[in-house]
Amino acid sequence: MTHVRVSRTRSKTPLAHHHDRALRGELATVKPAIAWETFERERYPEAALELASDLHTRLAIGEYSAVGLFAQITAGLALTGAPLDLIAAATRVASDEIRHAEYCLRMAELCAGTTVELGVDTAAVAASVPAATNLANVDFLMLKYAAVGETLAAALLTECRRRATDHVARALYSSLVSDEVHHARLGWYYFAYRAPLLTLPERQLLTDRIAEFVMELEAEFWIGRDAPESAKNAARALGVLDSPTQQSVLSHVMEGEVVPALDALGLAGSHAWRARRRGQHA
Ligand SMILES: [Fe+2]
Numbered sequence: 001m002t003h004v005r006v007s008r009t010r011s012k013t014p015l016a017h018h019h020d021r022a023l024r025g026e027l028a029t030v031k032p033a034i035a036w037e038t039f040e041r042e043r044y045p046e047a048a049l050e051l052a053s054d055l056h057t058r059l060a061i062g063e064y065s066a067v068g069l070f071a072q073i074t075a076g077l078a079l080t081g082a083p084l085d086l087i088a089a090a091t092r093v094a095s096d097e098i099r100h101a102e103y104c105l106r107m108a109e110l111c112a113g114t115t116v117e118l119g120v121d122t123a124a125v126a127a128s129v130p131a132a133t134n135l136a137n138v139d140f141l142m143l144k145y146a147a148v149g150e151t152l153a154a155a156l157l158t159e160c161r162r163r164a165t166d167h168v169a170r171a172l173y174s175s176l177v178s179d180e181v182h183h184a185r186l187g188w189y190y191f192a193y194r195a196p197l198l199t200l201p202e203r204q205l206l207t208d209r210i211a212e213f214v215m216e217l218e219a220e221f222w223i224g225r226d227a228p229e230s231a232k233n234a235a236r237a238l239g240v241l242d243s244p245t246q247q248s249v250l251s252h253v254m255e256g257e258v259v260p261a262l263d264a265l266g267l268a269g270s271h272a273w274r275a276r277r278r279g280q281h282a
């Protein structure tokens with residue numbers, strides 16, 4: 001790949017319209033501020049605060065890792081000549097993710113009552129992410145991290161928001177969800193554009209690669225953050241998901257959204273999901 005042909009093409013998805021509105025300056029918005037200083041740590045027992053701090057530290061690590069990942073995906077879209085509206089939407093993801101990382105880190109600190117430092121295993125991130133220098137890898141990264149990954153993130157964070165009664169935690173989850181929904185859409189719109197162009201070998205390779213990921217999801221999300229009885233309500237108020245809730249959110253989003261979408265793209269989602277590694281009591 002030494003030359004890529006670039007023209008003012010659009011993806012023929014709703015992102016194209018969104019992109020043209022952005023070019024006309026119609027989409028400038030200011031994100032509502034989160035009232036961090038109003039968080040009342042003393043309202044919650046230590047056991048709940050510990051779980052919430054752990055949750056937000058984990059989230060912050062994921063968000064931080066997503067910055068580099070989406071920067072690479074954006075580079076891949078540009079290197080492979082994707083429609084301009086898709087590239088433009090991808091450029092916005094990394095800037096959302098660094099904001100999310102900072103928000104989650106801030107919430108982790110509020111819950112911990114002290115400063116928190118993230119440990120990010122960059123070698124592990126690099127090892128699990130193939131370089132977005134060819135179309136096959138760009139397809140895979142968009143499918144795994146944008147379409148499927150962001151759909152899962154949006155579903156889990158939506159449940160956190162539904163449970164949370166703490167107003168700071170709720171504002172944080174609302175802010176994250178409103179962005180993750182756009183990231184997920186970018187992934188699926190990319191495939192609305194790409195799916196008709198996939199050759200049989202490309203589709204087969206993508207099917208195999210995403211199956212590996214899909215088959216591990218249930219086991220990976222099986223264990224949530226289970227509070228002792230005395231801290232259950234407080235953990236819930238902070239939006240912490242226990243194991244049964246996490247399991248049910250995952251199976252709903254997989255069976256209601258992800259698997260049917262993969263099937264519709266001819267990527268054998270049902271087949272992979274049926275062959276999944278089970279959590280314990282299946
Ligand atoms: Fe995010």
Ligand SMILES: [Fe+2]
Binds near residue numbers: 153179180183
């Ligand atoms: Fe995201």
